[in-house]
Amino acid sequence: MLAIVLVMAVASLSFTAEWLGQRRHDQQEVERLQTHARGLAVLASRSFRGGDFQPEALDELLHDSAAQLGVSYEVHRVRGDGELEVLASVGVHAGFEALPTPATELGSRVDDELLDRYQLLLIDEPIPTRDSQRVNLRMIAEHSPWASRHDWRETLIVAGGVGLLLLVLGGLLLELQVLRPMRALELAVARVAKGELDVEAPTDGPAELAELALAFNNMITALREHQSTLASQGERLQRSERLAAIGRLAAGVAHEVGNPLAAIVGYTELLLDEPALADDDRDLLERVQAQTQRIQAIVGQLLDYSKPAKKQTVAFSAVARAQEVVSLLRADPRCGGVALEVAGDPELEALADPGLVEQILINLVLNGARAAAEGEADEPRVRIRVRELGTELAIDVRDNGKGVPDDVRPRLFEPFFTTRGPGQGTGLGLAVSQGLAESMDGSLEHLDSADPGAVFRLRVPAQGPTR
Template identity: 30%
Template sequence: MRALRPLRALRGRTDVAPLREGAGVVERRTSLRGRAYALVIAVVLAPVAVIFGARQLDELEAGRMLADARRAAEAARGAVEASRGAPPAALASIEEAAAREGARVRVLDGGGRVLADRDGEPAASLRDRAGDLFFGPEGAPTLRDHDEAAAPLPERAEVRRALERGRDEGCSGALGGKLLVCHAALRFDAGDGPGVVLAQRGSPRAIRALYDVRYPLLKLSLYALLSGLALCALLVRRVVRPIEALRDEVLSRAEAPLSGEAITARAPREIGDLAAAFNALFAAIAEQGRSNHAFMVDLVHELKSPVAAVRAAADAMRGGGDLPAARAERLGRALHDSSQRLDALVTQFLELARAEAGLPGEERAEVDVGALVQGLARALREDPRHASLRVDAEVAEARVRCVPGRLESAIQNVLDNAASFAGEGGAVRARVRAQVRVQRGACEIEVTDTGPGIPAEDLPRVFDRFFTRRSSGRGTGLGLALARAIVEAHGGTLEAASPPGEGACFTIRLPLVSHGVHTQPTDDSPGV
């Protein structure tokens, strides 16, 4: 009951907070409701954040482009001045500077006549091609588009300021903010008067165009945010509330999970499926509880008889005096038989528990199941208890990886069970086959007998603990349960079938390591 207090403390909480194992401390985590609101806010405000973030990136890019334009202009002016105002002689140096800096460089004389024009803008980069998606069918704007829309070169403000001040540089948006243009204009002295070297760099900016409408966009985002939060609240109410109600109902069953009616399925459908899953879990717990209770009843019943015999013998021996030899022999035999039965019960029960745990820590090796079954069939034929029993074995080489002693015990239990029910003059047939499938191979061991078969009502209980239809005093009812647990611990299956009017058939399937193709049929009939 003390362990349930943290669970009861969770009732009424709105956040999802699973218990930390073994610590008794609740870890606080973000609730589904909080995550939903955070997601709406992030989605609505993401475009605004991208625009303002792109503005910062544009400023960094503008500084780099301006530096490129400045270097191109200074290199071109140096080449023109070195050629003493004769640009044709400096064309090679101007073209080299334009290509190196990725800029468009033009040289104008004092009258505004263009003496040289070299375009060194690089081909579109991957970033530019990705940005083309934002510009529609017209494509991304270029520096040439800007020049066609702008005033003639002599009339431009940057050229006039360079003639007046000697230098002018800067960056500005063009073509509605879709193109960022950086320029550097430098004055030089030519023979017939001052001239200007103009170097420009351009870069398309789709998001930069949105920056100009950032305030209307921010207002629209706020309206969308309010609408999104309202919609989110509605969705949270429809999703989280049923989960919380389901949580409370499950926790209310913590003290007595097997009592009460089934948990009510709720809308939406997924919550109803979750409620059905909890109902299936409670049903499995109830079935396991009933199985454990029946097991304990059977165990007590099995232990009661030998314990009572031991106690009766002990009481008789405590009476004092000399016991007659015949009585002493009967008491000794009773003690021996009862202790042997108790030892068999305890041993098989411990082996069953270990097998159901998967046989941990036991060494495994490759074993030829065909040879193993052949040896067990020979031993069964030579057993004096089954002198009149006919034993047939048809085996093929089939190698599996297993705990040899455990697998031998499982097959032995199945064979002993078949021999017990085949009866006097009956027959047992064991067959081993190696089946190769598309993805993996399987070893199949089939054991059939000519006994009365298994009634249909008993077939589902054949592998239950302590279930047996043998005559009184023979067997503990743990053999087949132990065999199945061992087979499943090796990744296999053990199934039982009993067609009407025929004997029983038990089939063991195990994963193969390798397989053979030869078959060795034998007829081990007793020579009587």
């Protein structure tokens, strides 16, 4: 459709311009001939002075003019009986049988009856005389055409060439400015329809398509954010469901197992207080006591995970709290041989529960110390770094162990998931820590790092302004 419109527009403009040029040429040609005929009629009036007709002077005048312009002339006089009398006839068309008879009523007129057939124009002009004679001058001129058939054919060729050029340029412009951006936008829409949201439509092209692509990109960004929010809410919902299930389980275990365990621990302590107890029996009872206390610790972890944490929100120095945790754990056998460090500005204050933050840091430092001790570094080390991130404080716990395998990362914070061997852990430490962080309007996450080891980041609200 665009090609047809372009070609028809160019052809129409070309032929319209040609037609208007021809009309203007014909009009100017007639005006030029009329002006010449009018002047010649005035000069011819000299041949009729005093009522005497001077044919020699008239013939000489007409011959000179006919030779100069290439036209023919006839001079007619109306006799008293109303008939026309030819006084002079000069030129190749004078006396031509197809010429119509001049009107007896004198006046300026243009006759184009012979134009289509013989290409002749007849221009009548009255010759002014001083007596009552009525004399008419007729000019017979061949019409000079504006354009021949060859000219029209050339015009058609030029119009077609220009139309074809405009068609090619218009097609390229349409391809670059409209079709290509639309195909890119269509491809982006198709990818979104397949569920891909990491799509961005190009915003080049006309302003309308650019605005449409920008609106599409904004929509995709909003969809990604909405999907991320839904995924986060889904994870929290699943965690809440697991929490509820573990809570019910923990309540039942605490009720059914807690009392018998307390009795076993009590009886074991009574037996260990006997002074006459044999060494082998004492060793067995101490093992029973240790395993029973381990069962009580597991039940306690279940209860900690299932019940909501009681928190108090105060402003405190995060660096000072981290230093207290490090001082406490340096004497812990599980951190033996591992260097514990704290870095950060002591004036940075967190707005959270210091007890819960301390509990999270103890769990993270113990995990990092174990990973660093089992790694291949010459100097096992766990480093706590506190820094400000906008309206939050980021507390990073980094070790130089082997790091977290890629296949393990998605399940790090799942309850009961652990990479330790049997009897070395319940897999509730990180899950409990994450729940405690979220209860303080914070978060706990594992960060990717190019350096060896693992990095866990605890985010808590900052006391602003912090400086």
